[in-house]
Amino acid sequence: MTAVTALLVWRDSCHFDHWADLPCVLCGSPTPLRSHKKEPVHKVCAEAWNQANPRELGKGRFVSDAQTRRTKNVHA
Ligand SMILES: [Zn+2]
Numbered sequence: 354m355t356a357v358t359a360l361l362v363w364r365d366s367c368h369f370d371h372w373a374d375l376p377c378v379l380c381g382s383p384t385p386l387r388s389h390k391k392e393p394v395h396k397v398c399a400e401a402w403n404q405a406n407p408r409e410l411g412k413g414r415f416v417s418d419a420q421t422r423r424t425k426n427v428h429a
Contacts, residue, residue: 359410361400362417368396388415 367387374383375393379402384395392414394402399415 359400359403361396361403361415362420363396365418368418390414 363386367389370385370387370393374385376382377384377395377398378392379394379398382395384393386394386396388394388399394415403410403415
């Protein structure tokens with residue numbers, strides 16, 4: 354099994370619309386959450402969609418926030 358559970362990291366405030374719940378593009382239930390492309394979508398729905406559409410992953414429809422990296426940079 355090579356099931357990759359890719360949980361999205363949506364901590365940025367841009368993912369939360371304080372003003373309106375809109376129908377999720379995937380399940381149709383209202384959600385205040387937004388993707389990076391401003392699509393109304395539940396985080397769990399986006400994660401499930403990513404799992405169901407692995408070939409779309411590289412196209413960046415639903416992606417995690419850029420994370421602050423603690424990896425060491427080997428720049429001099
Ligand atoms: Zn949904």
